[in-house]
Amino acid sequence: MFKVQELREIIKLVDASSIEEFVYENDGAKIKLKKSNGVVTEVVQPKSEVVAQVVEQPVAKPVEQPAPQPVEVAKAVTEAAPKATAASDESLHKITSPMVGTFYQAPSPDAPPYVKVGDKVSDETIVCIVEAMKLFNEIEAEIKGEIVEILVKDGQLVEYGQPLFLVKPE
Structure with missing residues (x-):
């Protein structure tokens, strides 16, 4: 089973990235994270798959700065740089x-x-x-x-x- 700290780190990474959905399976345990409308939804399925737990966490970001903004800035920088050196x-x-x-x-x-x-x-x-x-x-x-x-x-x-x-x- 996953430790709470491991789950928190995975949630932070998915929240900070432009990934919309993340699925991880290990030893029969499955974790699925999906972003929609600024909320990261977490589904954890234990080995027995008898009980599924859903936890919703609001994204801890100010309203004026949506989560994808840093990724969009990064994409803009990487898209602009190759254009400058397009010939070579x-x-x-x-x-x-x-x-x-x-x-x-x-x-x-x-x-x-x-x-x-x-x-x-x-x-x-x-x-x-x-x-x-x-x-x-x-x-x-x-x-x-x-x-x-x-x-x-x-x-x-x-x-x-x-x-x-x-x-x-x-």
Whole structure:
């Protein structure tokens, strides 16, 4: 069965993302989260599947700032950046986020960033961290080349498959 803290973290991540529905099954237990009209609905089914529990939580956001706003801003930034480099974009490799989470350029707030524009990277060079549910996942370049552009800001929420960096391959 799921711990209360795990459920809270999952609810926060789904609430902060543009995901409309999330389903997770493990050892016969099933969790399903669905957003509609600013409310995250949670359905937990225990192994025996005799009882289902539904809990509704109002989204803890001010009315003037709807939940999707940070994601829309992130999409606007990532959509505008490739247009600026549209001519050379076809030859550039995109390093994308392998998961939904928070993007960090450095291992700690007082440390220098892993990479900057103009830095040379190899396929095993760590370029950033994506934090999801208190797990810090190091993201490698997976290509040899030069960082041409950083498409997201430090501390920004990122989606699965969202481009993070543009790399000019060697």
